[in-house]
Amino acid sequence: MAIALSNGRRWQLAAAVALLACVYLFLTGKEFAASVFASSAELPKLERAVRLSPGNADYRHRLGRYFEFAVGDPQAAIDSLRAAVALNPHDARYWFDLASAYQVTGDVANQGTALEHALLAEPTAPDVAWEAANFFLIDGDTDRALRELHVVVANDDELRDAALRESWRVLPDTDAMLREVVPARADSLFAFLGFLMGKQETDGTIQTWSRIAQLHEKFRERNLYEYVAYLLAAHRPEAAMSAWEQTADALGLSAYLPTDDNLVVNGDFSLDILNGGFDWTYVNRTGVRPVLDPSDFQQGHRSLSLTFEGPGIADAGIQQLIPVRGATTYDFSAYFKSAEFEGAGGPQIVLRDAYTGLPLYASDSLTDADFWKEVHSKVTTPASTTLLRLAIERFPAGSAIRGKLWLDGFELSPDDSSDDSSDRAPDRSPKQSKDRP
Numbered sequence: 001m002a003i004a005l006s007n008g009r010r011w012q013l014a015a016a017v018a019l020l021a022c023v024y025l026f027l028t029g030k031e032f033a034a035s036v037f038a039s040s041a042e043l044p045k046l047e048r049a050v051r052l053s054p055g056n057a058d059y060r061h062r063l064g065r066y067f068e069f070a071v072g073d074p075q076a077a078i079d080s081l082r083a084a085v086a087l088n089p090h091d092a093r094y095w096f097d098l099a100s101a102y103q104v105t106g107d108v109a110n111q112g113t114a115l116e117h118a119l120l121a122e123p124t125a126p127d128v129a130w131e132a133a134n135f136f137l138i139d140g141d142t143d144r145a146l147r148e149l150h151v152v153v154a155n156d157d158e159l160r161d162a163a164l165r166e167s168w169r170v171l172p173d174t175d176a177m178l179r180e181v182v183p184a185r186a187d188s189l190f191a192f193l194g195f196l197m198g199k200q201e202t203d204g205t206i207q208t209w210s211r212i213a214q215l216h217e218k219f220r221e222r223n224l225y226e227y228v229a230y231l232l233a234a235h236r237p238e239a240a241m242s243a244w245e246q247t248a249d250a251l252g253l254s255a256y257l258p259t260d261d262n263l264v265v266n267g268d269f270s271l272d273i274l275n276g277g278f279d280w281t282y283v284n285r286t287g288v289r290p291v292l293d294p295s296d297f298q299q300g301h302r303s304l305s306l307t308f309e310g311p312g313i314a315d316a317g318i319q320q321l322i323p324v325r326g327a328t329t330y331d332f333s334a335y336f337k338s339a340e341f342e343g344a345g346g347p348q349i350v351l352r353d354a355y356t357g358l359p360l361y362a363s364d365s366l367t368d369a370d371f372w373k374e375v376h377s378k379v380t381t382p383a384s385t386t387l388l389r390l391a392i393e394r395f396p397a398g399s400a401i402r403g404k405l406w407l408d409g410f411e412l413s414p415d416d417s418s419d420d421s422s423d424r425a426p427d428r429s430p431k432q433s434k435d436r437p
Contacts, residue, residue, distance in 0.1 A: 035049070043066060043070075043071070046059070046062055046063045046066055047063065049062075049063075050063055050080075055087060056087070057083075057084045057085075057087035057088035057091070057094065058084075058088075060080050060081070060083045060084035060087065061080070061081065061084040061091075061093070061094050061097065063080045064076075064077045064078075064079075064080030064081035064083075064084060064097060064098075064101070065077070065097055067080060068081075068097065068100065068101050068104070074101045074102075074104040074105050075105065077097075077101040078098065078101045078102065078105070081094060081097055081098040081101060082098065084098075085098060085114075085117070089117065089121065090121050091121060092118040092119075092121040092122035092125050092128045095114045095115070095117040095118035095121060095128075096114075096115075096118045096127070096128050096131060098114040099111045099112075099114035099115045099118065099131065099135075100131075102114055103135075108139070111135065112135060112139070115128075115131065115132045115135055118131075118132070119132055119148075123151070124151060124154075124155055125151075125155075126151060126152045126155040126156035126159055127156075127159075129148040129149070129151035129152050129155075130148070130149075130152050130156075130159055130162075130163065132144075132145075132148045133145045133146075133148035133149045133152065133163070133166070134166075136148065137166070137170065142170055142171070145170070146167060146170070146171060146180050146181055147180075149163045149166060149167045149181055150180065150181050150182075150183065153167075153181060153182060153183060153188050153191070153192075154183045154185070154188060160188070160191050161191065161195065163181075164177075164181070164182075164191065164192060164195045165195070167181045168195070168199075174196065174201065174203070174204035174207050174208065175207065177192065178192075178207070178208065178211055182208075184211065184215065185215075186212060186215055186217045186219050189208060189211055189212045189215075190212070190219070190223055192208055193205055193208045193209065193212070193227065196208060197226075197227075197230050200234070202231070202234045202236060202239075205227070205230065205231075206231075206236075206239050206243075209227060209243050209246075210246075213243075213246040213247055216250060217250075218250060218251070219251075221251055221253070221274070221276065221277075222276070224243065224244070224247055224251065224276075224277060225274070225276030225277050227240075227243055228240045228243060228244060228276070228277050228278065229276075231243065232321060232354075232387065235355060235386070235387075237321075237323040237386050237387040238323060238386070240278075240323070241258075241278065241323045244257070244277055244278055245257060253274075253277070255271055256271065256274065256277065256278065256279050258278070258322075260413070260414075261411075261413050262411045262412065262413055263322050263323075263324065263330075263412045263413065264320065264322065264390065264410040264411055264412050265278050265279050265280075265320065266279050266280060267334075267409060267410035267411055268297075268298075268299050268300035268303075268408055268409055268410075269292055269297075269300065269302055269303060269304050269407075269408065270300035270301055270302065273292070278320070278321065278322075278323075279320070280318055280319070280320050281318070281319060281320070281321075282317050282318040282319070283317045284317060285313065285315070285316060285317035286310060286312070286313075287308060287309055287310020287311070287312070287313045287401075288306060288307070288308055288310075288313060288316050288317055289306070289307040289309075290304060290305070290306055290316065290317070290318060291304075291305045291306075291307070292304060292305070293305035293406060296337070296406055297406075297408050298335040298337075298372045298408040298409050299335075299408060299409050300408070300409075303337075303406045303407060303408040304318070304406065304407045304408070305404065305405070305406050306318075306347070306392065306404070306405045306406075306407070307403075307404050307405075308341075308347065308394075308401050308402060308403050308404070308405070309401075309402050310400065310401070311398070311399065311400040311401075312397070312398060313394045313397065313401060314393065314394055314397040315391055315392060315393045315394060316347065316391070316392035316393075316394070318391070318392060319389055319390060319391040319392075320389075320390045320391075320410075321354055321387055321388070321389055321390075322387065322388040322389075322390060322412060323386065323387055323388075324381050324385060324386065324387065324388050324412075325381065325386075325414075326381050326382060326383040326384055326385050326386060327380075327381060327382070327383040328380070328381050328414060328415075329378055329379070329380045329381075329414070329415040329417075330378065330379045330380075330381070330412050330413060330414055330415055331376075331378060331379075331411070331412070331413050331414075331415050332351065332361060332376070332377055332378070332379050332411070332412050333374055333375065333376040333377075333409070333410075333411050334349055334363075334374070334375050334407065334408070334409055334410045334411070335372050335373065335374050335375075335407070335408045335409040336349075336363075336366045336369060336372070336373060336375065336405060336406065336407050336408075337369055337370070337371060337372050337373070337405070337406040338366055338367050338368065338369050338370070338403060338404065338405045338406070339370060339403065339404045340402070340403050340404060341367040341368070341401070341402070341403030341404075341405075342401070342402045342403060343399055343400050343401035343402060343403075344396055344399045344401070345365055345394065345395045345396050345399070345401070346365035346366055346367040346394070346395070346401065346403070347365070347366050347367075347392050347393065347394050347405055348362045348363050348364070348365060348366060348392070348393055348394070348395055349361075349362070349363040349366065349375060349390070349391075349392060349407075350362045350363075350390075350391055350392070350393045351379055351388050351389070351390055352388065352389045352391070353381075353382070353384075353385045353387070353388065353389075354387040354388060354389040355386075355387060356384075356385075358382070358385075360379050360380075360381065360382075360385075360388070361377055361379045362393075362395075363375040363377075365395070366405055367403065372406075372408070374409075378415055379412075388412075390410070390412075392405075392407070
């Protein structure tokens with residue numbers, strides 16, 4: 001049912017609506033003007049924004065930062081920032097800047113209190129945790145500092161390295177770092193692993209890698225290659241092979257594990273070359289072109305083809321590092337085929353001690369074989385030898401050479417009759433070619 005209004009009541013209602021509209025427009029206009037002034041980098045406009053909207057914590061915060069960083073008036077900054085945190089105590093940025101202002105004035109007690117509030121407001125904010133950690137370190141509270149550095153390592157990629165350095169400075173112990181600072185996550189553990197490798201803390205890297213392996217998480221193969229390379233350079237081949245075996249299944253590399261019957265990985269080149277870890281590795285050499293050749297092979301379904309064309313070739317650029325036992329005799333064999341070689345000497349298969357460079361075996365020159373031929377020898381390692389380098393070297397290295405070589409069927413296994421001295425291999429060190437100057 002419609003209610004009829006008298007003309008007087010209509011005017012009263014219209015006036016009330018108009019008044020409310022004016023109030024609304026005034027308030028919204030006031031807030032709009034305040035927001036415009038607050039976006040300025042000029043002190044009078046920032047102060048006007050605060051006057052127009054005194055209950056806005058963000059405007060108080062902006063004014064406080066201006067006093068702190070632009071004017072250099074820490075006391076004025078403290079007054080504005082205290083007003084900001086009173087209006088909104090749940091924003092860590094406000095407490096963080098208030099702590100910075102207290103630090104400038106030397107008010108350590110209030111700086112600590114402000115940082116405590118910042119941590120309560122945002123306990124996982126890495127910038128707040130970083131500032132708090134440094135405050136606690138200066139204050140001598142190492143335990144609390146490490147807890148905040150843990151937050152930084154867990155949440156900030158950019159600050160992570162600095163946090164690890166600072167943590168190690170006060171706690172140079174791998175086990176304690178893994179327990180208190182480094183989260184049990186692959187990204188954080190790999191960052192710590194890289195830090196330890198940079199400091200040549202080899203025992204610590206082995207402990208950290210063990211923690212990574214326990215996660216059973218997938219990670220980049222390159223991480224494994226770099227770690228293995230580090231351990232091999234540190235003369236720790238057994239630890240390197242242990243890491244290789246620990247993570248091979250998780251990375252889909254189980255086919256690249258050595259066996260009791262053959263320590264050479266991927267000896268028939270049936271697998272793709274990883275160029276890392278304990279598989280074949282290679283670098284490009286001028287005058288040598290390597291190709292996996294599926295058209296000609298002795299076993300499996302392809303061979304390694306090396307085309308030589310140029311002077312100054314010392315080696316083919318491809319090699320494999322093989323952990324072995326010292327004072328042990330091994331059976332070594334491989335197959336080769338060659339075509340159209342010209343020039344003095346030729347390529348040879350060579351086994352050396354990877355650390356001393358001592359040659360333990362070198363084949364005859366791998367030329368003049370238009371069918372697959374086997375090279376075979378027993379190789380006895382010196383007592384100090386723990387790692388062999390299997391490579392294709394050229395003798396003599398300096399003169400020009402041209403030709404093509406296929407390689408296949410590399411095998412190295414412990415000799416069952418190694419106790420029989422009659423089976424020890426004769427000296428097969430790389431021979432001087434009669435053409436060598």
